[in-house]
Amino acid sequence: MTSTGWAIVGIYTAVTLIGAVIVLYVFRSTRVGFKVRVASREKLEKREGYWGVAVVCFMVALLAGTIFSVPYFTSDAAEPGQVVDVTGRQYAWTIDPPTIKAGVETEFDIHATDVSHGFGLYDPSGKLVKQVNVLPGITQLLIATLDEPGTWTVRCLEYCGLDHHLMETTMEVEP
Amino acid sequence: MESHAAAGIPAIEAEVTTIAESRVKRLVLAYIIASTAFFFVSGLLGMLLRESQADLVRLDPGVFYSIMTAHGLGAFVAWAAFAVMGASFWVLHEVGFPMRRLGFALARIAWWTMVIGVVGIVITTLGMGFGGSWVFLYPLPFFSTGEWSDTATGIFSAAVLLTGVSILTWCGAIIHTVVGPGLGSDRGPLNRFGASLGFGYLWPKRFPTSRELPYPVIPLAVIGIDMIIATLPLAALLVVMIVQSIDPSASIDPLLAKNMLWFFGHPVVYLLLFPAVAIYYLLIPRYANKKLVAGKAVAIAWFVAVVVNVIVWAHHIYMDYPDGTIQAALNTSMQPLTFAITLPSAISLYSLSMTIWRSDFQWTPAAKFLAAAMLSWLVAGLSGVVNATIVFNEVIHNTMWIVGHFHNMALLNIGMVVFASVYAFLPKLIGKEWYSEKLSNSHLWLTVIGGYGMCIPMLIQGLEGAPRRYAVLPEVYDTLTQLTVPFVLMMALGQIVFAYNLVQTIRGKTRAAGETALGSLGLTATLFFAGVVLAVSALALDRNDAGETPQAGAATTADAGQTLFTDKCGSCHTLSAAGTSGTVGPDLDQVKPSSEAVITAIENGGLGSGTMPANIVSGEEAQQVADYVSKNAGK
Structure with a gap:
């Protein structure tokens, strides 16, 4: 799993567990034996606003922490050391050249000749590191630096028909 | 009029004919029965898909993708959406919003168009092999590599269009009912619709009603207007696909088509969720035996929802940002907008939890x-x-x-x-x-x-x-x-x-x-x-x-050659010895190529129309395929 994957696991599991415990506690509060008293309605309605503000704050924090790392707009600043031409068609990839250098900023110029395909890059250990979709007739750029030498796998990640699951190839990354 | 309002009876109720309760019951029952039947079928299809992936009953890929298309539309639209669409009418009935003639007629049309549309989807996917997935990502429906015909695509598009018509008429039925006598307002239609969206909680003087608006009405009114806005572009896309299935010269830009699809594809998720929220708003307070705990924040959240719901679609296409288009900027702007739409869910979960909190819950x-x-x-x-x-x-x-x-x-x-x-x-x-x-x-x-x-x-x-x-x-x-x-x-x-x-x-x-x-x-x-x-x-x-x-x-070389051929070449080439019948590339039984010719074709790619890429297999594997094909072609 990639580091982003682990970040998702960490944040998602923590928030989910806290939320689930609270909800289950709310459900339990209705059981006989729980100290029954009627909570003040006004208080609960007022707290609804506070809760709303808390949610907004959380979302703004998540936004601020992530929005500046979007994979877009990279092509303007990039000075690629190598350019790779990728063509996807039902149901195969052509990668030219099929061997590239590790640790060098690489521009993938990706095209599709027939339908939409998804260019999914898996590192030698099988982690999905980068992906982008490509529509027929338009060039889609992906700027990436592949650090790990070895055999990388390219899989199609956008459903493209009968042999979509067989649309797979490899490329060599040399140190 | 004033005496009515004082007695808590909606002011204009007496002046219109409403549909009898027994007829509303029959209508809702028809929705429940049909959607439940679709549920059992699509659930079974889903089970098959997972068991095939687990290699218990390995389905042929063509069958798998047809079932995948049917399961997606069946479970999502024909079951869940259809079920909550029907339940919505009963929710409105229970909170004192009777149906009137036009709304009732629209609700019946929505039932029929949905059922006929779903039958069409079943025929084209399971019967005619259409396997373009439920998002039928343009132009894939016209590039089936021999799996299904353009006719199947055309009929499939028409069937999906019918379910779209069902959603549109349902919206009409909902809007007609929420602005009806149940609201207790004597203002014009637009003002009444604003009141049904919960505006009266924010601006009570501008949107007056003779009684407090029941909360379950708000999410239904919201989705009623949003699905009209969201479904029309999808309908246009489907019409283009129907035309193209008859006249192949017609076409549409794939990026535009993808945006049109998701302009519908996001709100349709809320066609399921928002009526479900209406059901929560009705039933949770009933079992807790107290009013829904809700202040102004709920009305604000739904005000955000009605606007933002129709402008967040591009979060489904974050990984499309072709050079020279505005898609990257569009996608970036969709992240904060999508975050905003968590508000109705977050606030609703609070309201419902606090309604249950320390109540005498049944x-x-x-x-x-x-x-x-x-x-x-x-x-x-x-x-x-x-x-x-x-x-x-x-x-x-x-x-x-x-x-x-x-x-x-x-x-x-x-x-x-x-x-x-x-x-x-x-x-x-x-x-x-x-x-x-x-x-x-x-x-x-x-x-x-x-x-x-x-x-x-x-x-x-x-x-x-x-x-x-x-x-x-x-x-x-x-x-x-x-x-x-x-x-x-x-x-x-x-x-x-x-x-x-x-x-x-x-x-x-x-x-x-x-x-x-x-x-x-x-x-x-x-x-x-x-x-x-x-x-x-x-x-x-x-x-x-x-x-x-x-x-x-x-494994012998011949076996390996056959396996490789079936996996990598068979979808495009016919070779009866391997049992493949692809029609994209030349029929190898007719060409009967030599081993060297096969190697040349593999290394250089397609010679004719040039669509076959070079080096699909290489090295020893290429030799195995070449040997296999040269020995078995024409047999």
């Missing part, structure tokens, strides 16, 4: 389903936030994580609300009590445990990079796929229990007679289930052993 079967659904709403909502965050999306886009997320949301939240509505409303609709409460509880637990046992491994597989929409997943993901099989079967068992309980209830069987028969049913079901699990596990182990032995040693 834990009826329907109430338990709602409670389980609330938990899923929270959990699946949070995985939705992950999807909405672009940097996270790059890791999980088009992986099994997404499949786990929407089964968590659509099946374990909205689906559970659908079941809750059936348990809560059916006795009133048919005048009979449920056959067995115990069976309802079994249904609940089998569905919840089975459902999470299915969803959680899907989420994990996605984080590990397992692609979605793969008839055959790469081997590394097999263990987790097989782990889900017993849970999928558990869920299936739960639905058998539900079906039995439903049939007995409709037949009017009484509980007293039922409880004695219950023990034996439980025992039979448990034994059956244990048997199935054992058989399936044995089969899975057996398959694993059988699959590994030949690979380890004895």
Whole structure:
């Protein structure tokens, strides 16, 4: 799993567990034996606003922490050391050249000749590191630096028909 | 008029004819019966898909993708959406919004167009082999590599268009009913519609009503207007596809088509969620025996929802940002907008939880389903936030994580609300009590445990990079796929229990007679289930052993050549010896190429139209394919 994957696991599991415990506690509060008293309605309605503000704050924090790392707009600043031409068609990839250098900023110029395909890059250990979709007739750029030498796998990640699951190839990354 | 208002009776009620309760009951019942029938079929199809991925019943890829298309549309639109569409009319009826003639007629048209549309989808997918997936990503429906015809695409598009017409007429029926006499307003139609959106909670003087607006009305009014805005571009796209299926010179820009699809594809999720929220708003306060705990924040959240719902679609296409288009900027702006739409869910979860908090809550079967659904709403909502965050999306886009997320949301939240509505409303609709409460509880637990046992491994597989929409997943993901099989079967068992309980209830069987028969049913079901699990596990182990032995040693070159040919070449080339019948490339039985010619074609790619890429196989594998083809072509 990639580091982003682990970040998702960490944040998602923590928030989910806290939320689930609270909800289950709310459900339990209705059981006989729980100290029954009627909570003040006004208080609960007022707290609804506070809760709303808390949610907004959380979302703004998540936004601020992530929005500046979007994979877009990279092509303007990039000075690629190598350019790779990728063509996807039902149901195969052509990668030219099929061997590239590790640790060098690489521009993938990706095209599709027939339908939409998804260019999914898996590192030698099988982690999905980068992906982008490509529509027929338009060039889609992906700027990436592949650090790990070895055999990388390219899989199609956008459903493209009968042999979509067989649309797979490899490329060599040399140190 | 004033005396009416003072007595709490909507002021203009007396002046219009409303539809009799018995007719509304029959209408809602028709929605429940049809959607439940679609549920059983599409659920069975889903079970087949997962078992095929687990290699228990390996389906042919063409069949797999046709079933995948039918399952997606069937479970999402024909079951969940259709079910909550019907339940919405009963919710409105219960909060004092009677239907009038036009709304009732539209509701009946919506039923018929949905049923006919779904039949069309079944015929074109399962019958004519259409397997473009439910998003029918343009131009894939016209590039089937021989799997289905353009005619199938045309009829499929028309069938989906009919379900779109159903959604539009349903919106008309909802809007017609929420601005009706139930509202108790003497203002113009636009003002009345504003009031039904909950504006009266924010601006009471501008949107006056003779009684406080019942909360369940708000999400229905919101989705009523949003689905009209969202469905029209989809309808245009479908019309283009119908025209192209007849006249191939017609076409549309793929990026525009993808945006049009998702302009519908996002709000349609809320066609499921918002009516489900209306059901929550109606039933939770009833079981808690107090008013919904809600202040102004709820009205603000829904005000945000009605606007933002139709401008967040591009979060489904974060991974499309071709050079020279504005898509990257559009996608970036969609992240904050999507974050904003968490508000209605977050505020609603608070309101519902605080309504339950320390109340004298009646834990009826329907109430338990709602409670389980609330938990899923929270959990699946949070995985939705992950999807909405672009940097996270790059890791999980088009992986099994997404499949786990929407089964968590659509099946374990909205689906559970659908079941809750059936348990809560059916006795009133048919005048009979449920056959067995115990069976309802079994249904609940089998569905919840089975459902999470299915969803959680899907989420994990996605984080590990397992692609979605793969008839055959790469081997590394097999263990987790097989782990889900017993849970999928558990869920299936739960639905058998539900079906039995439903049939007995409709037949009017009484509980007293039922409880004695219950023990034996439980025992039979448990034994059956244990048997199935054992058989399936044995089969899975057996398959694993059988699959590994030949690979380890004895495979001959000819076998390897045939396998490679079937996997990599057969979808485009016909070779009767290998049993393939692709029509994209030349028929090799006619060409009868030499081994060298095959090698040349493989190394250089297609010679004719030039669509075959070079080096699909290479080195020793290429030689094996060449030997195999030269020896077997024409036989």
